Amino acid sequence: MSSEAPAPSKKATEPILYGFPSTDDLSQALANFVLAAQDxxxxxxxxxxxxxxxGSLPKVLGKNLIGRSDVPWDKWEVFFADERVVPLDHEESNFRLNDENLFTHVPIPRQNIHVIDTSKLDDPEAVADDYEKQLVASFVGSSSIAFPRFDLVLLGIGPDGHTCSLFPGHPLLNEMDGWVAWLDDSPKPPPTRITLTYPVLNHAHRVAFVSSGESKQEIMEKVLDHPEEGLPASRVKVISPGRVYFFSDEAALGRVKYERTKFEDSSKL
Ligand SMILES: O=C(O)[C@H](O)[C@@H](O)[C@H](O)[C@H](O)COP(=O)(O)O
Structure with a gap:
């Protein structure tokens, strides 16, 4: 049985789980949370x-962010937590997916949306290096030099427990130095991708996983109730005072025993 408790009942290092009756409730709360993090x-x-x-994230994200009033979109600086090494107009591009679901509907300046260098598509290492340079250029001068500190990282969870393009058993799970890594053997197509590494995820102020639908029940149970299994999503351990959050609809949480926290007012972030 699930239970709801206020956030303070959880230890600072434990993820906060917000469960919602429907995907639309989730989407609305996520929009509030993102805007509170922005503020x-x-x-x-x-x-x-x-x-x-x-994945499914951009649609859930865009649905209730588009149309919000008084959002200083010109102050947003957007990166991709992972990207497929394909042209930006390719149907597999995460840029394209986010563009269709959010960017084309809001006035984020195009130069503030950091895309991969598509002149280097035949060299994924060069794409990753270039993307890392874009992060360096953006974050240099901030308090953390060793690793960038994103204000918010939004991630999905795959059926095998992968997140970003960090897949179970993959050597990139052990990458602890670089900011952006590349792979050409992704088990989820397309095979060639770049991804933020664990240290970057773990230095964020907040990482929020978003998952919905019955098909996620099994993996949500493993990730939340059995983190000792060490699936990629469970390995995201944000350094305190940063925090990990899960936003899920109850359809995805059907088997999950992990304590829910009531989502009240994200302005209290
Ligand atoms: O580019 C990708 O493939 C994603 O970034 C990936 O990590 C995704 O978030 C998960 O596979 C969950 O996808 P769904 O939400 O569609 O299940």
Whole structure:
């Protein structure tokens, strides 16, 4: 049985799980959460730095962010938590997916959306190096030099427990130095991708996993109730005072015993 408790009942290192009756409730709460993270970031700095994945996330994200009033979109700086090494207009591109679901509907300046260098598509290492340079250029001067500190990273969870393009058993799970890594053997097509590494995820102020639908029940149970299995999503352990959050609909949480936290007002972030 699930239970709901206020956030303070959880240890600072434990993920917060928000469960919602429907995907639309999830989507609305996620929009509030993102905007609260944005407000907090803009109190301290000139831009809100967010990294976003692909999969089903962009649709859930865009649905309730588009049309929000008074969003300082010109202060958003967007990176991709992972990207497929394909042209930007390719149907497999995470840029394209996010573009269709969010960017084309809101006035984020195009130069603030950091895309892969498509002149290097036949050399994924060069694509990863270039993307890392884009991060360096954006984050240099911030308090953390060893690793960038995103204000918010939004991730999905695959049926095998992968997140970003960090797949179970893959050597990239052990990459602890670089900021951006590449692979050409992704078990989820397309095979050639770049991804943020664990240290980058773990230095973020917040990482939020978004998952919905019954097909996620088995993997959500493993990730939340059995983190000792060490699936890629369970290995995201954000350094305190940063925090990991899960936003799921109850359809995805059908088997999950992990304690739910009531999502109240994200302005209290
Ligand atoms: O580009 C990708 O493939 C994604 O970034 C990947 O990590 C995705 O988030 C998960 O596979 C979950 O995808 P779904 O939400 O579609 O299940």
């Amino acid at each position: 907090e970031a803009l109190k301290k700095q000139a831009t809100f730095k967010i990294a976003i994945s692909g």
